[in-house]
Amino acid sequence: SQQGEEDPQALSIQEGENATMNCSYKTSINNLQWYRQNSGRGLVHLILIRSNEREKHSGRLRVTLDTSKKSSSLLITASRAADTASYFCATATYTGANSKLTFGKGITLSVRP
Amino acid sequence: KAGVTQTPRYLIKTRGQQVTLSCSPISGHRSVSWYQQTPGQGLQFLFEYFSETQRNKGNFPGRFSGRQFSNSRSEMNVSTLELGDSALYLCASSLVAGEKNIQYFGAGTRLSVL
Numbered sequence: 174s175q176q177g178e179e180d181p182q183a184l185s186i187q188e189g190e191n192a193t194m195n196c197s198y199k200t201s202i203n204n205l206q207w208y209r210q211n212s213g214r215g216l217v218h219l220i221l222i223r224s225n226e227r228e229k230h231s232g233r234l235r236v237t238l239d240t241s242k243k244s245s246s247l248l249i250t251a252s253r254a255a256d257t258a259s260y261f262c263a264t265a266t267y268t269g270a271n272s273k274l275t276f277g278k279g280i281t282l283s284v285r286p
Numbered sequence: 287k288a289g290v291t292q293t294p295r296y297l298i299k300t301r302g303q304q305v306t307l308s309c310s311p312i313s314g315h316r317s318v319s320w321y322q323q324t325p326g327q328g329l330q331f332l333f334e335y336f337s338e339t340q341r342n343k344g345n346f347p348g349r350f351s352g353r354q355f356s357n358s359r360s361e362m363n364v365s366t367l368e369l370g371d372s373a374l375y376l377c378a379s380s381l382v383a384g385e386k387n388i389q390y391f392g393a394g395t396r397l398s399v400l
Contacts, residue, residue: 206388215290215376215391216329261329265387271341272387274319278328 177205177262177277185283192249194280196262197242203267205238205245210259210279219247219260252284287313290392292377298398304365307395311358311379317341318360319389320352323374332375335360364397372399 180195196205204223208216222229222238222245229236235248249256259279266273291310299305311318319342320332331344335354352362358379364371374396378389 208389208391213374213394213396215393216378216389218388218390221388267387272334273331273342274387274389275331276321276329 177264177275179260179262179277179280181280182278183281183283185285186252187285188252188254190252192252192256192282192284194247194249194260194262194282196245196247196277198245198262198264199243200264200266202240202264204265205236206263206265206274207234207236207245207247208261208263208276210261212258216261249282252282254284254286256282257284258282290377290379290390292375292392292395294395295393296396296398298400299367300400301367301369303367304363305367305397306361306363307375307377307397309360309362309377309379309392311360311377312390315379315381315390316358317380317382317387318354318358319378319380320360320362321376321378322346323376323394324372329376332362367399369399372397 177196177198206221207219210216220231220236222236233250238245261276261279263274263276293308317336319334322330334342338354349365354360374394376394378391
């Protein structure tokens with residue numbers, strides 16, 4: 174079953190604009206991660222935010238986490254055509270020695286040149 | 287450092303056959319996870335191996351199985367293929383399990399079942 178639910182399912186913006194993608198989840202987590210997938214390829218890790226963090230930056234990426242609302246957002250600033258891809262949030266939970274990473278269904282981002 | 291390598295990249299099989307997919311993790315990574323990706327269901331977790339032991343398993347039928355070798359390379363096998371098994375199968379490796387479980391993905395094996 175899906176833990177993370179991304180919103181919107183698809184987003185189309187002009188190059189140079191900012192893109193905001195949201196992720197909601199249901200149960201407590203240890204961290205939340207965002208991944209990118211270019212068409213038909215494997216996923217690439219973008220950023221990880223721990224449950225005790227509220228905001229994190231990496232280059233043009235900004236991710237926030239609100240554990241009280243069980244939600245996260247990923248902001249890509251000054252988007253480029255090369256940012257066109259699917260973006261997935263993944264929630265990580267750890268129980269003892271076991272870790273589990275659960276992915277959402279993804280957001281398709283199209284950046285028009 | 288070489289990335290995660292999955293072979294083959296493409297496979298075409300017919301219903302009832304079985305298939306074996308291979309994954310070579312990044313050197314030094316001991317954890318290997320497998321996922322099935324379809325347009326309707328998204329990324330579904332199949333199983334995770336760490337030091338040759340299956341640590342986690344998703345909700346897939348027993349037709350899906352896997353193993354990990356002492357060099358951390360992993361294989362997954364699907365027996366008695368069904369049309370619904372058509373998907374992109376992704377393998378991911380990570381250095382350790384636990385709080386920094388960042389996964390490094392291979393390019394995937396696209397399986398088509400006819």
